[in-house]
Amino acid sequence: MTIEPAPICGKHQVSKEWRPITFEYSDEGISIRVPDVYAWVCPKSGEASFPPETVDELITTVRDLLEAAKRARERRSVLTQYVISVGQPGVSATQIRAA
Numbered sequence: 001m002t003i004e005p006a007p008i009c010g011k012h013q014v015s016k017e018w019r020p021i022t023f024e025y026s027d028e029g030i031s032i033r034v035p036d037v038y039a040w041v042c043p044k045s046g047e048a049s050f051p052p053e054t055v056d057e058l059i060t061t062v063r064d065l066l067e068a069a070k071r072a073r074e075r076r077s078v079l080t081q082y083v084i085s086v087g088q089p090g091v092s093a094t095q096i097r098a099a
């Protein structure tokens with residue numbers, strides 16, 4: 001991934017930092033956490049903005065995981081948490097939690 005010059009936070013007038021964060025999403029009682037996602041982060045507020053390709057990837061991933069979690073809930077699975085990794089174990093782990 002190419003790193004462009006750091007964007008400036010318009011609100012706080014400081015350079016954003018390129019660093020990994022944990023992306024979290026929840027919908028209809030299902031929460032999804034994706035650790036180690038690189039984003040531009042405002043050091044003042046912690047607000048993260050993702051490059052367009054990361055946004056696309058997150059949307060696709062969240063949609064797929066929500067479907068899987070909803071199916072598990074429909075069949076009243078006793079399993080309520082899953083950790084899924086792609087590639088190197090522990091490096092990019094994705095976690096879903098069904099309420």
Ligand SMILES: [Zn+2]
Pocket residue numbers: 009010011012013042043044045047
């Ligand atoms: Zn800011």
